[in-house]
Amino acid sequence: MIQITQPGIIRLGVLASGRGSNFDAICAAIDRGDLQAQIEILISDKADAAALEKASKRGISARFIDPNSFADRQYYEGEIVSTLRGAGVELVVLAGYMRLVGQVMLQNYRWRILNIHPALLPSFTGLHAQKQAVEYGVRFSGCTVHMVDEGMDTGPIIRQAVVPVYQYDDEDSLAARILEQEHNLYWQSLQLFAQGRVYLDGRKVIIRDESREEMA
Numbered sequence: 001m002i003q004i005t006q007p008g009i010i011r012l013g014v015l016a017s018g019r020g021s022n023f024d025a026i027c028a029a030i031d032r033g034d035l036q037a038q039i040e041i042l043i044s045d046k047a048d049a050a051a052l053e054k055a056s057k058r059g060i061s062a063r064f065i066d067p068n069s070f071a072d073r074q075y076y077e078g079e080i081v082s083t084l085r086g087a088g089v090e091l092v093v094l095a096g097y098m099r100l101v102g103q104v105m106l107q108n109y110r111w112r113i114l115n116i117h118p119a120l121l122p123s124f125t126g127l128h129a130q131k132q133a134v135e136y137g138v139r140f141s142g143c144t145v146h147m148v149d150e151g152m153d154t155g156p157i158i159r160q161a162v163v164p165v166y167q168y169d170d171e172d173s174l175a176a177r178i179l180e181q182e183h184n185l186y187w188q189s190l191q192l193f194a195q196g197r198v199y200l201d202g203r204k205v206i207i208r209d210e211s212r213e214e215m216a
C-alpha cells in the first residue's frame with residue numbers, strides 16, 4: 001500500500017480548458033480555510049479559456065501552452081511537466097481539461113493527477129456523460145473524483161457524489177444538478193491529500209480514518 005502525499009499544505013497545479021467553475025470552487029475553499037492548499041499555477045491548452053482570466057484575476061500565475069506548437073504529445077506534455085515542476089506542483093488537478101493524459105505526464109506525476117468526471121464511474125465515461133445518463137434512463141447519476149491512469153476515466157476512484165435523475169431531465173438540467181455536487185466533491189477530495197490520508201492498494205483507494213489508527 002502506498003501513501004500518495006504527506007500531510008501539509010499541498011501545492012496544486014490546475015489544468016483547465018474551459019469556463020473554470022471547478023477551479024473557482026477550489027479557490028473559494030482555500031480562501032475559506034477549508035482546503036489546506038496553494039494553487040501554484042493554472043495551465044490551459046486553449047488561449048480563450050475563461051479559466052485563464054479567472055486565475056489572473058486572482059493573482060495566480062496563468063499560462064496558455066499551445067499543443068499545436070509542439071511536434072507531438074510527448075513534447076507538449078514535456079513542456080507541461082517542466083512548467084508544473086518549475087512551479088513546485090505536487091498534485092495536478094484536471095478541471096475540465098479536455099485532453100487525454102499521456103505517458104510523459106503519467107510517469108512524472110504517477111497517481112498524482114486527479115480528474116473530476118460528471119458521472120458515477122465506471123458508467124458513462126468520455127464526453128457528454130450527463131447526456132449518456134439521461135438517454136440510458138438511469139435513476140441516479142453523479143460525479144466522481146479519480147486518479148488518472150492510461151485509460152479514459154478508468155483510474156482509481158477517490159470519492160463520488162450521487163444525484164437523482166428525474167423523468168423530465170435533459171442534459172442541461174442534470175449537468176447543473178451534478179455541477180453543484182462537483183463544487184464540493186473536488187475540494188473535499190483534495191483536502192484528503194492535504195491531510196495525508198490517501199493510500200493506494202492495487203487499484204483501490206483507501207482513505208485513512210482521521211479519528212482512528214486503522215484504515216477506514
Ligand code: GRF
Binds near residue numbers: 019
Ligand atoms: C465539469 O462538468 C467536469 O465534471 C468535467 O468538465 C466540466 C468542467 O467544468 N470534467 P468547469 O470548467 O470546471 O466549469
